[in-house]
Amino acid sequence: MALWSAARRSIQNVRALIRSGKSSALLPFFQSYQCQRSPRSHSSVLGLEPISLAEIREARGKDLTKQHFSGRLLQGKLCIDAEVREGIIVHVVEDEQSFRYYLFLCNFASSWWTEKEARQWFPRDATVGIRDPVVSFAKDGVPCIEVLNPASLEISGIELEGSDEDPWKIAMVALENHEYIRAAHLFTNFVHESSEKGDRIAALSYRSEAWLRAGLLDKALEDAEMALKLQPEGPFSSENLLRKARALLKLHDYRAALECFESSGLADDTSREMERCRRFLEHSEQGLFDLDEYYLSRESGKSTPECGEFVGAVRIGMSPDGKGRGLFATQDVKAGDVFFFCHPLSAMHDSEKLPAESDLLAQMVRNCMASGRSLEQLVSLVESDEIPELNLFKPNTNWQQRIGFIDIPACARKTSIDYGYKFERVIGLERRREFLSGLWILTAFANHSCCPSATQKAVGSASLVRAARDLKAGDEVTLAYLDPFMPWDVRSRQTESRWGFECACERCHFESKLHSENRDLVNSGIKMEKMLEEPSNLDLFEVSEMACTVEKMISRWKGPDAQRHKHWMRASYYKAYEVYLLNREEFEKFITRQAPPSWEAIMEALSFTAPGYEGLLTLLTTVVVSSSLAEILREKGLSSEYVVI
Numbered sequence: 059m060a061l062w063s064a065a066r067r068s069i070q071n072v073r074a075l076i077r078s079g080k081s082s083a084l085l086p087f088f089q090s091y092q093c094q095r096s097p098r099s100h101s102s103v104l105g106l107e108p109i110s111l112a113e114i115r116e117a118r119g120k121d122l123t124k125q126h127f128s129g130r131l132l133q134g135k136l137c138i139d140a141e142v143r144e145g146i147i148v149h150v151v152e153d154e155q156s157f158r159y160y161l162f163l164c165n166f167a168s169s170w171w172t173e174k175e176a177r178q179w180f181p182r183d184a185t186v187g188i189r190d191p192v193v194s195f196a197k198d199g200v201p202c203i204e205v206l207n208p209a210s211l212e213i214s215g216i217e218l219e220g221s222d223e224d225p226w227k228i229a230m231v232a233l234e235n236h237e238y239i240r241a242a243h244l245f246t247n248f249v250h251e252s253s254e255k256g257d258r259i260a261a262l263s264y265r266s267e268a269w270l271r272a273g274l275l276d277k278a279l280e281d282a283e284m285a286l287k288l289q290p291e292g293p294f295s296s297e298n299l300l301r302k303a304r305a306l307l308k309l310h311d312y313r314a315a316l317e318c319f320e321s322s323g324l325a326d327d328t329s330r331e332m333e334r335c336r337r338f339l340e341h342s343e344q345g346l347f348d349l350d351e352y353y354l355s356r357e358s359g360k361s362t363p364e365c366g367e368f369v370g371a372v373r374i375g376m377s378p379d380g381k382g383r384g385l386f387a388t389q390d391v392k393a394g395d396v397f398f399f400c401h402p403l404s405a406m407h408d409s410e411k412l413p414a415e416s417d418l419l420a421q422m423v424r425n426c427m428a429s430g431r432s433l434e435q436l437v438s439l440v441e442s443d444e445i446p447e448l449n450l451f452k453p454n455t456n457w458q459q460r461i462g463f464i465d466i467p468a469c470a471r472k473t474s475i476d477y478g479y480k481f482e483r484v485i486g487l488e489r490r491r492e493f494l495s496g497l498w499i500l501t502a503f504a505n506h507s508c509c510p511s512a513t514q515k516a517v518g519s520a521s522l523v524r525a526a527r528d529l530k531a532g533d534e535v536t537l538a539y540l541d542p543f544m545p546w547d548v549r550s551r552q553t554e555s556r557w558g559f560e561c562a563c564e565r566c567h568f569e570s571k572l573h574s575e576n577r578d579l580v581n582s583g584i585k586m587e588k589m590l591e592e593p594s595n596l597d598l599f600e601v602s603e604m605a606c607t608v609e610k611m612i613s614r615w616k617g618p619d620a621q622r623h624k625h626w627m628r629a630s631y632y633k634a635y636e637v638y639l640l641n642r643e644e645f646e647k648f649i650t651r652q653a654p655p656s657w658e659a660i661m662e663a664l665s666f667t668a669p670g671y672e673g674l675l676t677l678l679t680t681v682v683v684s685s686s687l688a689e690i691l692r693e694k695g696l697s698s699e700y701v702v703i
C-alpha cells in the first residue's frame with residue numbers, strides 16, 4: 059500500500075501546488091508551439107465518444123471539483139519532454155484546437171520512474187488517446203488530466219513536424235539509441251502508410267524488434283507474426299522467426315518457441331537460447347527440475363539454473379467448506395510429488411529486508427501490460443466467483459482472451475494483500491537471511507491450513523508446490539500462509555488481521571474448542587508470544603513451564619484421535635518446548651510437573667503437523683546445530699545448508 063499512498067500524496071502535492079496559484083512553476087511547458095495535427099484513430103478505444111477540451115471546460119462551469127468523463131476519449135499530442143515531479147510524470151498535451159492541458163501520470167507502473175524512463179515510455183510528439191478522462195482544474199483554469207490506469211492512455215503514433223530528416227532514418231536512430239517506444243511508434247507510421255508490401259514488412263519487422271526490446275511481448279509477437287504472414291520466406295523471415303521465438307519463450311510457450319528457433323535457420327547464432335528453450339520444454343512436459351543442481355550452484359556461487367513452468371496433477375475448484383476457490387489434486391500423489399511450478403507475476407529478492415510493496419505493484423502492472431495472458435491470470439484471481447480454465451496457467455497451451463479494458467492497478471492492489479507471499483530463508487550456520495516477496499498466481503489459489511497438505515518452495519524466483527503428504531485424488535492442496543508452530547489464538551489473530559478470515563482448518567476447529575474451554579491456555583499462549591517478541595522480557599523458566607503445563611494436559615488424552623491432537627498441541631507450543639529443551643540441564647531439577655519429551659518427539663509433532671514447511675527445516679537446523687550432529691557435519695566439511703534443503 060505504501061506506493062499507493064505515496065502516489066496519492068504526490069497527487070495532492072501537485073494539486074496543492076496548482077490550488078496555491080503556484081502553478082506557474084509548471085508554466086515553462088507552455089512555450090509557444092505551432093503544429094498542424096491529425097490525430098490517428100485509436101485502435102483499442104474505438105467506440106468511445108470523443109470529447110474536446112472545449113466541451114470539458116464548458117461542462118465544468120463554475121465547478122472546480124474533479125470530474126470524471128466516463129465513456130469518453132480525449133485526444134491530443136504530447137508536446138514536451140516528460141518531467142517527473144514528486145513521483146508524478148508530468149506532460150503537456152495539445153489538442154486539435156491548440157488548447158493545452160496538463161497530464162499527470164500517477165500510477166504504480168510509472169510512479170518511481172526516472173525522467174529517462176518516463177521519456178522513453180511517453181515520448182514527445184506522440185499522439186495519445188485518454189479514455190475516461192478524470193479532470194481537475196488549476197486555479198488559472200488550466201485543465202489537469204489524471205491518469206491512474208496506464209491502460210487508459212494509448213499512444214497511437216508519433217507526429218514529426220518541421221524536420222527535413224528522412225523519417226525512416228529517424229526511426230532507425232531511435233531504435234539504435236534504445237528509445238524503443240518512440241522507435242516502435244515511428245515505425246507505426248510506415249505500417250499504416252506504406253503502399254509497398256516490402257516497406258510494410260520492413261516496418262513491421264523493426265517495430266517487432268522495438269516492442270521486444272521494450273519488453274512488450276504480445277505486441278512483438280503480433281508484429282512478427284503479421285510480417286511472417288505477409289512474407290513467410292525471404293528477407294526478414296529468419297529474424298522474424300527469431301523474434302517470434304524470443305517472445306514465445308518469455309510467454310512460456312516453449313514448444314512453439316523451439317519450433318520457431320529451429321525453423322529460423324539461425325541455430326548457430328542462437329544455440330544457447332535454444333538450449334534454454336529445450337530445457338524449459340522438458341521441465342514443462344515432465345515436471346522434473348533438478349533441485350540438487352539448483353542448491354549446489356548456489357553453494358558454489360555458479361549462476362542458478364532457471365526453470366520453465368509446469369502444471370501437473372492439480373485443478374482449481376470450489377472448496378466445500380466456504381473457503382472460496384482452492385486447489386485440488388486430480389490423482390493420487392505421494393509426498394514430495396510436484397503439483398506445479400510457476401513464475402511470478404511480480405517478485406523481488408532482498409538480502410537486507412522485505413522488498414517494498416510499491417515496487418512489486420509496479421512490476422505487476424508492467425507485466426500485465428506486456429502480456430495479455432498475465433493480465434487474464436490476474437483478473438481470474440480477482441474475479442472471486444469464477445473458476446478459471448487451467449489452460450490459462452499451463453505452458454505450451456492456447457488460452458482464451460476475454461479481457462478488453464481493465465483498471466490494472468486496481469486489480470494489482472486488490473490481490474497484493476490477499477494473495478501475495480513473503481519468503482524468508484535463514485541460510486547456513488552463520489544464519490544469513492534472504493527475503494523474497496511477490497505474487498505467484500496459481501499458487502495464490504491455494505487456501506491456507508494450519509496442518510497443510512502441500513509445501514511451497516522458492517526456486518530462484520519460481521514457486522514450486524509439492525505434496526507434503528500422500529494425497530488422494532480430490533484432496534485439497536493447502537499451504538501454510540503463516541508459521542504453523544504458534545498457539546491457536548496467535549494464529550487466528552494473524553489470519554484475521556492480515557487476511558480477514560477465520561481459519562476453517564480441522565486443527566483450528568479442535569484447538570479453538572479446547573481454548574474456549576480453557577482460558578488459562580489462551581492467556582499463556584499470548585504471554586509466551588509477547589515474551590518471545592520482546593526478548594528483554596523473556597523469562598526462560600516461565601516459558602519452559604508452559605511446555606510442562608501443555609504436556610500435563612495432553613498426557614491425559616486417550617482415544618483414536620489422541621495422538622494427532624497431541625502432535626498439534628506440541629506444534630502450537632513448540633517455542634516453549636524449544637526453550638525447555640535448549641536449557642534442559644538447567645531446568646530439569648526444578649520441574650515438578652510432567653517433563654516435556656525429547657527433541658525427537660517434538661520434531662515428530664512438527665513434521666506431522668506441517669511436513670516440509672520451510673520454517674521446519676530451519677528449526678531442524680537449529681536442533682542440528684545445538685546437537686552433536688553439527689560437529690559431525692563440520693568435521694566432514696559440510697555446512698548446515700545441506701540440512702536446510
Ligand SMILES: C[S@@+](CC[C@H](N)C(=O)[O-])C[C@H]1O[C@@H](n2cnc3c(N)ncnc32)[C@H](O)[C@@H]1O
Pocket residue numbers: 380381382383384439442476477502503504505506507557558559560561562563
Ligand atoms: C490466497 S486466497 C485463496 C484463494 C481464495 N479462496 C479464492 O477463492 O480466491 C486467500 C483467501 O481464501 C480464503 N481462505 C484461505 N484459507 C482459508 C481458511 N483456512 N479458512 C477460511 N478461509 C480461507 C480467505 O478468504 C482468504 O482471504
